Amino acid sequence: MEAMSEDTSIGGARHQFPSTHWSLIEGTRSAHTEERQRALDTLIRAYWKPVYKYIRLHWKKENEPAKDLTQEFFVRLLDKGLLDRFDPARARLRTYIRVCVDGLVMNEDKAAHRMKRGGDSVLLPLDFQSAEGELIGLPIAAEDDPEKLFAREFARSVFGIALERLRREFDEKDKGLHFELLELYDIEEGGKELTYEEVARRFAIKPTDVTNYLAYARREFRRIVLEELRAMTATEDEFRREALALLGVRL
């Protein structure tokens, strides 16, 4: 994905997703390098911002230590077999990752020592500047409940990724106006206060087109969110629960 490449440059321009329903964890354990790399890309793309923000907000770490810890976490995920110990029957992947982050931060000194010792480790090109800008630019109420905080940031990550994919797909289909309507109504502040007639005048289209374009954009957005979520979760059951949490319950 383009968005992914700009944020992490890990996924490259690949737009593929695991073909099986819950192949993420299997993919990270695959003997095939390409499949393994693709699964790890998906995982990092979805989780790096939630992890970074979680360390900043919940653990109240400064910018630089939070960057180091985020890097260290994903290096461990890639090199130290952290995912090998994940059991989908015991917890959802999101919870497992958060608990692992907690463990890492609690052993911060040890982790810092390892980082120094392992200075030749390959650092992931994560765009911390944008993540930090999000923290500074807009007020985010720090949740007392770490699970809720992490879930909210995960939702922000999934929706952000899905939105970028939707934009790209609509551009390819020459449906930029559909995306603009979605942006206006469902992202911009105050968009919902506009009537369909006002929007129709603004874009020089019929009010019925506003209804239809918006419905189409929302339907496609929902489809992409579910596809992305399927690629980011470890089991079918987890996919269902995460989807219900994302779409059906107030975040």
Add this chain to the structure above:
Amino acid sequence: MTRFLSDSALERLREAADSPDLTGTRYRLVDKLGQGGMGGVYCVEDTELERRVALKVISGPDPDGIGTVRLLQEARIIARLEHPGIVPVHDAGVLPDGRPYYTMKLVQGKRLDEHVESVASLSDRLRLFLRICDPVAFAHAYGVLHRDLKPANIMIGPFGEVLVMDWGLSKVFGPSPEKDAPIDQADAGPSTENRSLTAHGSVVGTPGYMSPEQTRGDASLDQRSDIYSLGAILQFLISTGNAEAIAKPLSAIRGRAMAEDPEARYQTVSELSTDLAHFLDGLAVSAYPEGPMVRAWRWVLRNRTWILLLLAYILTRTLLIFFRPR
């Protein structure tokens, strides 16, 4: 670069992604009313009949179609239960986004847990409870268990009508005594599916209102499980905002409805409501065996007007005998 989404934008997008796609249908979205475990309920306008109805649609993904079967099964069950205390279903189908839905009467009123504070008298609350029992007994007669009876699922309409809502966990539990429209005979396919979808031992319901056997995940629930839930609702109605001591017969009725062992409970809703009606009428109740003295005292209380008249007559005659001029 992914754009940053504020909390409010996140919420709007979530609603946008979950809202039902009504393009090309007769319905127009008005508002979201609530969210259940399986689906969301929306207020929509039926543009053909120019009225507002409630539309229920699955929220999450449904790759294996189980949610679809359950939602349509729920709609079919409610549609068959034509009773003034059960919300009527108007329409069912599949939306352009592929999600199944059904529409039903839009109920405007208060939930029982909100309404109860406005009912001060215990006897009025008990009469309200009797009206909750009616649709549940009706559903049982058609072989349908509700499985999630609780104050939040009881609506009291603006004219005092009582409606038992949210049949999303309902289950067909036995043969219907009615031969003209039995749910599990006239429509064996979906009913059979319903059994398999809900009879695999999964725990569904609400803690505090679920029967012990439902909490354990027993697959072979029957009407006595709903009777336990009705007992919990009775307990709620008796205790909320009431500091007075509860009469022993009433306490016994509640205790029998909520007995741990289903065999020790009322076996039908009718038995429960009859006992409660007897209590309201000052009659003996089956859940509270009385001694001869208590029974005599109850008889005196119930006939106190006649007894007082008789005593007054006897007293007058006695006085006349003693003070009559000789």
